[in-house]
Amino acid sequence: MKQGLLTDRQKEVLRYRKKGLTQQQIAEIIHTSKANVCTIEKAALENIARARETLEFLYTLDAVHLCTLESGLDLLKAPEFIYAEAEKQGLKVKYDTISLINRLRDANPERFRGRQVREDVEIYINKDGDLYFG
Amino acid sequence: MKQGLLTDRQKEVLRYRKKGLTQQQIAEIIHTSKANVCTIEKAALENIARARETLEFLYTLDAVHLCTLESGLDLLKAPEFIYAEAEKQGLKVKYDTISLINRLRDANPERFRGRQVREDVEIYINKDGDLYFG
DNA sequence: GAGGGGTTAAGGAAAAGTGTTTAAATTTGC
């Protein structure tokens, strides 16, 4: 059966990093270049992000599309819009205005610039009022 | 930046399965064989398992070795032993006796036979009192 | 035993991921 996403090399680097070693020190220990250690560490962190995203997807399986935040929208107007759409479907959003804005930005920081939506964001909702973004 | 672990094909199949379609029905919709749908679904589930395992590893990064359950030990005596070791380190185990035994067996069924430990089991603990086995 | 749902095995072609090096940025801490 399959192992986790991280290679032995990646785990090795993460463990040493956790102990506080620099990439240079690790490079010496595992006999390679510090650039390579950097690449491996970066790949490890990407793999961890991928693992998180994969499990996030499972939640969206239970969720249905609620609406789209279109590029250019003022982020501060998003909650009101989302609440309205949810009400149309008889669903209650689990988050208050502030939490909602934070969740939006935390989930996809690169999709926002200041108060503005830079790129369309799809909003999904499940029966519990949990929101997911895609 | 990387996407999640699941390919578009895998997500597609999981969505249809969630809706209750059979592999045969999905095969017709996406124009392939049912054997292929089965393979894709299986790969998807493996990827999800890998994602879970990957995040599990992160916890072990924070954990320290607590003790070893040696081969031959009575499984029913393990919790008491583990509690004692945790107390030595000023840590409180998060699980009660029953949960702990279940967690042990669920994590590594092949390491136990009846009430007996067949093979040494390393116990790790983090600051939250979560336990991990290796 | 036939039919439906699911699984497995073998094999192949295309795509994606990994570890590595070298060299060039970029960031960070005095």
Next chain:
DNA sequence: GCAAATTTAAACACTTTTCCTTAACCCCTC
């Protein structure tokens, strides 16, 4: 500003995954 630490890019060999087909097999239920 210097030096150390970190990051990035490009390229290469190598391994693994994916998707696909075909054909067979298992477990039900009727």
